[in-house]
Amino acid sequence: MLFQVGGQGTRPTFFEMAAAQQLPSSLRAALTYSLGVFALRRPFIHKILDYEDEFFALLMLVLETHSLRTTDASFAESLYGLRRRGVKIKLKKSNFTCRFSPCKPSGRLNEECFICYILQVVLPYLKSKLQSIYNKEREATLQASLWGDSDERFDGYIGGSNNSFGSGDSSDIEASARARWIKRLQKTVGACYPWLHAGTEGLSFAYQLLYLLDATGFYSQGLHALGIHVCRATGQELMDTSSRISKIRSRERERLRGSPWLKAIQGGLLSCAYAVLDYAQTGLIAAVFFFKMMEWWYQSAEERMSAPTVYPPPPPPPPPKVAKEGIPLPPDRTLCPLCLQKRANPSVLAVSGFVFCYTCIFKYASQYKRCPVTLMPATVDQIRRLFHDV
Template identity: 30%
Template sequence: MAERGAHLTAASGHDDRPSIFEVVAQDSLMSTVRPALQHVIKVLAESNPGRYGFLWRWFDEAYVLLDLLLQQHYLSRRSASFSENFYGLKRVALSRGGDGKPLRSLVTTGLPQGHHYASLCLLVLVPYLRAKLEKLVSRLREEDDYSIHPPSSSWKRFYRAFLAAYPFANLAWEGWFLGQQLCYLLGKARQHSPLLRMASVQLVRLTAEDVRGLEEGARDTNMAAQPSCSLTDRVRTAAKTALGGLAFSLSTGLSVGVFFLQFLEWWYSSENQETIKALTALPVPPPPVHLDLGTDPPLLPTLKALCPLCRRVRANDTALATSGFVFCYRCAYTYVKAHQRCPVTGYPTELQHLVKLYTPDN
């Protein structure tokens, strides 16, 4: 039985077919890079909201542009995504005919144009749309819990129907991927992911010919940069070198970010924070001032029972976890949803940072 399990998790008799551990590991690599980069942007935005706050508000769009540049570079140069190339894999196009056999080619020749753009769209757009959908579901659940929309609103019925159907749709999506991985593990499928199947490509290991082709391509690039070449060739080579260097810098930074994520998890762990607090007993800093110098800062009301936004007695007291100031729930929700920051301090804030306060009167 153990021998049978070892046989299933190996290359299944094909020298160029990666094992299930390799394909799952390369899938999980990009899922760890995004949180690491997001945490770095969050730290920068909290340290200087005026300069880096826009990066936090537009993180999804900035990340998808960087991901597009990175994946385009590796698909055109290595016939693989960043994570696939990291594990020594490449993509091979499958024939459009009924047999669906792989079209054997060197990594330097690249994928056919149709397979290339299909792979690029699925690699970049699917994670972006999925992240946007999860944020939308989270926001709708908060609105439904706090009854932001009137009970008679037709949108509220649509929201509840959508929220009720989303867990089943998500379960079907995850089950689709799990079923494809099981078929790949048992040797019944060429791809471990439905996205690879939709792009009509298959993952295989890099061969010795591929490695030699990459080395020869690097030598040809260096020779093309010699002064004997024409000005057009040198400009084209310089542009390709610049883009390749930028993509290489991004890939190196992402590789280091995987390690940096583990360091951040340890640094912000509860045990380490307790040690830091015990070693550094600093006095409490003064309250932060408003960081938006272009407009008049909203002065805090004299009475502590008033909301800083509407200047009325607070209703449904809600505090912002990022700054500690207390507002009415509707005031804080509307402002944070529109500006993604604290109204008083300017610290980057999201809707999940709203904390309901319960007084003895409640």
Template identity: 30%
Template sequence: MAERGAHITTASPTDNRPSIFEVVAQESLMVAVRPALHHIVKVLAESNPARYGPLWRWFDELYTLLDLLLQQHYLSWASASFSENFYGLKRVAIGNNREHHTLQRKEYWKSLMLLVLVPYLRLKLEKLVKRLREEEDYSIQNPTLFRKRCYKAILASYPFVKLSWEGCFLFYQLRYILWNTRHHSPLLSLAGVQLARLTLEDLQAMDTRPEKPDSTQSVLSVGSILKKALGGVSMTLSSSLSLGVFFLQFLEWWYSADNQDTLKSLSSLPAPSPPIHFDLEIYSPLLPKLKTVCPLCRKVRVNDTALGTSGYVFCYRCAYYYVKNHQRCPVSGYPTELQHLIRLYSPDS
């Protein structure tokens, strides 16, 4: 049984088809890149909200743009995505002559759109479902409204959609392990390509050919300059991420369960003093003189709620709607989300 398992998960030496471990490893690489960059932007935004706050608010769109430049560079130069090229793989069109080392225009654009657009739409859908669930829990609306019924339909159908999506990928991977197909993912099947290992001829071709040969390239100087600039940005991003892959391993260890004792020892240090770098002329009018008054509604606080990012205390209703609409603390400007709201209980309650 063990010999059979080793046989079906290991590629033949004479076959150019990658093993299941290689294709799964290259997929997990890009999954780890986004949370690492997201954490870096969050730290920057908390350290300087005025300067880096827009990076936090538009992180999804900026990351998608960077991902587009990165994947475009590698698809045109190596006929593979960034993670696929990192593990020595390439994309080959189904039924294509192996003498061609580049993807054709049709497969190129399909691969680019599926690599960049599908993860972005999936992320937006998950955030939409999360927001609808929060509105379902905290907002009060007439259940007979058409909008409310649509929200309930989306929330009810999303688990089944997600199950079908994950089940489809699992089905393709099982077929790939059992040698019944050359696609480990339905996205590759939609793009009309399959994965193969890089050969010596491929490496030589990548070193000798230009970044993206195109017979229809415009002869206008402005277009050529723009293309060179985008190519330089793509090369810089790819080189930086290639070096940053090793740093991602450190971040994974830092937030792993084995390192929780170290994090607890650091968090047990004395609490820092309140922020003093704010301009008092700007922020002092927002802070009431009485400590029992909410800085937003200027009334005695009801259901005292503190923001975990800044420590200021508000009414729960005031803090909830402000953070939901602005994603920041109303006093300090620190990036804040709804999970940072902390309910405070007095000794009399």
């Protein structure tokens, strides 16, 4: 069940369905990143990023319309070679027949496709908007808890300005009422959205778990509501899809009206639109791969350019000078400057670097709080034991 990746049978594996479901979100993230890269050179692209939800919903509407009209599947499902089939239970027989026809004989979409649009385009768009409103409400709540409500801090100033200018204008009253209504709506969304999100995600997880355990043939609650099973496309279905696409396009070319040059222009535009739609799947995936490769290329180049150069270590600082009032150093470097005997338990004073007997320097630093040679301030905490004498 878990390793049915070879494509045997008509039932898709859990991994195929999960990949098809995650494709729109991955595609959106890649497109947002690509537009952000272009916006660094072309600032007017920021206008598209300001309406990111609307732009992506319009793009998915075009792709889903073309995919449902031609392949009997959504855009992500057709990319993985899957097809949708409606489940109709027969009373006389114990088996079921699969049939799903998103288009009428005239090439127009039926009511099932409009429900698919609601499930795949409208609901994700509304979910994204609710998520953004919820995030803004959380930020406002956090800011109010830390710094206080901005409306309360400026109430006295606003009230004073209204009193100085006389009676309030009707437009100001309407604006304030509208602002209160929007704020109330944001608070409602902030309170209800977590429960709604948890409920939908929990239901989706339950369907996915049941599908993984072969307890149901529906991967999501939307497919269950439509009564649609997702199956692998056979060779005959692929041939039927190609013939259906050619019939629809020939019928659309026959409906062209006007002079010959106008028909030629319209035919060229249709051919360009068909080419874009035919290669939209591979083109989008190739674009994502291309931008990711360019990101890696430029990132590695910047890392190479900004890599720190290896320089030789700097020379050590000069030794501290011996103070005139300090203890003079003995000519033999192995003797302790304090007791003038062979050093026992040699220890260095970190502030000056001179080596003494541990007992001698400990007593001197405890009493005078300084180095005996340089007279620099020092404490017993700056004494370090040496395991090899110099």
